[in-house]
Amino acid sequence: AQSVAQPEDQVNVAEGNPLTVKCTYSVSGNPYLFWYVQYPNRGLQFLLKYITGDNLVKGSYGFEAEFNKSQTSFHLKKPSALVSDSALYFCAVRDMGSYQKVTFGTGTKLQVIP
């Protein structure tokens, strides 16, 4: 079975400061890892994904994530937060060997304070 943990329900950060949203995962095989963002009453927007290769993945809107196999983590980061980054962020995992089923974390609400 695969699972994702987002340990923080909410992260508050001042505008202009770096932000980190944490995610750890568990899969039996090699993981596909994703980050999505959701604005109120909207669907999920894709930010970035890790499949293989470079552990540092760059995505949309200046976000990046670092894959750490030994710590089974895939934390989302941004060097300088914007107020418009305030939203709900979901980490997700798919086992490369599984039939496409993606498991989502519980989500982390990011609040960027002006």
Added chain:
Amino acid sequence: GAVVSQHPSWVICKSGTSVKIECRSLDFQATTMFWYRQFPKQSLMLMATSNEGSKATYEQGVEKDKFLINHASLTLSTLTVTSAHPEDSSFYICSASSRAFDNEQFFGPGTRLTVL
């Protein structure tokens, strides 16, 4: 590319009526479509997976007769909530995937269902 639409974006209905939600892949052929349900301030819960031309596979605890899924073509899947009740009120999100995109899921904008 890889755009998924949903219609309607929101719907209000009376208890006991049925509601149909459409999910379309606009610029690619989706071999598989997924239906999720999201409660307020909660994560997405996978309801079912459907492949074109075959019966949907429902997750444990999801009532097949309550949530009818039809995947009639490679670009269209529908979710019908039958005899809706207030507890069915939720945000329903679909996604579509294709082998051409390494089975990555592309998500629709969601449908807000409110049952009075």
